[in-house]
């Protein structure tokens with residue numbers, strides 16, 4: 001690791017801390033790479049395709065998950081050299097909370113809008129978060145190399161929809177590099193320098209912005225210094241948890257890690273301090289010096305709460321311990337992912353896991369399967385319900401299988417979201433119908449040119465299954481979507497169980513709205529009928545509420561034994577068949593006498609065309 005001695009007294013006037021806010025795919029990562037490249041942060045050959053998105057899955061999916069930061073040195077037109085700290089923010093709705101905390105460490109943002117697409121749902125959500133954090137904004141219109149780019153129209157649109165002055169927007173192509181020097185100059189000229197109320201002589205006061213686990217260095221903590229100086233060897237104290245640590249390493253990311261001796265007011269960098277787990281570092285906490293603490297902590301953040309839960313079970317029971325170890329490893333780096341052991345009659349031992357949203361769930365599941373080579377069954381995702389019992393007590397329900405006896409429940413409340421959808425008006429009809437079918441309540445409908453912006457209140461429970469997928473297919477990918485949680489509302493919810501061959505399959509039980517139960521039950525039974533292979537006997541599939549069966553299908557029995565043909569015949573063919581069968585068995589779960597293929601669980605939960 002390179003060592004660099006920095007002067008802790010870099011004047012505040014020569015520091016700019018900023019984020020980039022944008023809708024997914026509008027070019028945030030490409031722009032960040034360009035900024036790094038043009039300020040010499042990395043030599044060309046060191047630039048992997050997208051430096052800031054440094055996890056494999058992120059790269060594959062092209063989304064940014066964990067906020068990262070880079071320090072750039074920029075020599076401006078005034079002849080002075082500035083330190084520019086770029087804090088990357090995640091671009092997806094599930095990670096809105098991480099966006100907010102990254103923004104709180106900076107004074108300004110680049111608002112990047114694709115000049116061929118214009119303002120999208122996440123442009124709005126993210127820019128309002130930046131404005132809430134009192135950020136100054138530099139508007140950047142990207143992709144002006146595209147023939148479809150309409151910078152003038154998009155400028156107007158930004159003014160109209162967001163209500164900010166876009167007349168001085170910087171026109172760029174992050175792809176070709178056009179306009180990048182203008183962006184750097186605008187950062188220095190238009191964004192404010194950080195402030196330090198106490199200055200460098202004051203007791204240390206630093207914001208814990210983020211933390212992550214590095215295989216070689218252990219827990220790394222990203223900090224933003226407000227007052228005082230953070231140095232190597234210092235004894236620090238986390239004011240929220242009252243934990244003390246000795247600082248072992250102070251550094252900055254360029255994006256390579258570079259050790260420095262200290263960080264002064266306004267600066268952003270990382271420290272390591274023999275911290276055991278990411279969970280020991282509370283994002284939003286105030287870090288101070290143990291022997292000379294600051295009088296007042298910074299206003300903290302509240303921790304991100306998981307909103308979607310599902311069970312993850314190994315297909316092969318022997319993988320249970322491996323699954324536990326793999327989850328422990330993932331959690332090291334992701335404090336918002338939670339898990340606890342659970343056992344299910346049908347699926348054996350597994351874990352009940354909590355996620356920030358559906359994408360978060362998919363990413364974790366995919367990492368477990370791919371990086372740790374585990375075969376998993378996921379149960380129906382469920383939101384967190386609040387129950388008021390008839391005896392007046394309150395409880396939370398994370399798993400439909402744990403639903404108490406209905407006679408003991410006074411009220412069930414479910415989380416509602418406020419969703420903003422932007423779409424070309426051709427697809428509006430289909431989208432309104434989708435929202436309506438999912439119990440949505442329309443609150444606003446406006447037009448920006450030929451694009452409609454519609455806001456809906458929706459129960460989160462109706463969104464967790466396949467809402468994104470449906471929205472995408474209805475709008476051929478042109479609609480954009482963003483949401484935030486609004487709060488809990490009482491609803492007429494019932495637990496629907498699915499019985500296969502008379503046995504309840506708890507992995508498929510779910511809470512549904514009473515009015516939608518029959519239809520959902522019928523859909524599930526029809527789907528399962530297609531998904532479960534025929535057996536030697538008839539298999540009834542039923543959906544039930546309490547003791548009442550509300551839908552039923554039957555899988556007819558196999559008429560002939562397929563392997564019978566092989567007797568006395570070709571031995572290799574027979575062996576192959578048997579091997580195939582064995583292979584298939586691995587991917588099945590046995591329910592009583594019935595084997596259900598793993599894919600059936602997920603497929604059965606998709607709601608299909610309404």
Ligand SMILES: Nc1nc2c(ncn2[C@@H]2O[C@H](COP(=O)(O)OP(=O)(O)OP(=O)(O)O)[C@@H](O)[C@H]2O)c(=O)[nH]1
Pocket residue numbers: 022023024025026027028029030031062063064090091142143144145146172173174175176
């Ligand atoms: N033509 C053109 N394409 C661009 C330009 N900038 C980015 N792109 C392309 O647009 C796509 C999205 O760019 P990214 O930089 O990954 O977008 P992003 O906003 O970081 O996306 P997330 O990481 O998912 O938030 C990529 O295929 C880029 O190559 C540009 O100036 N012109």
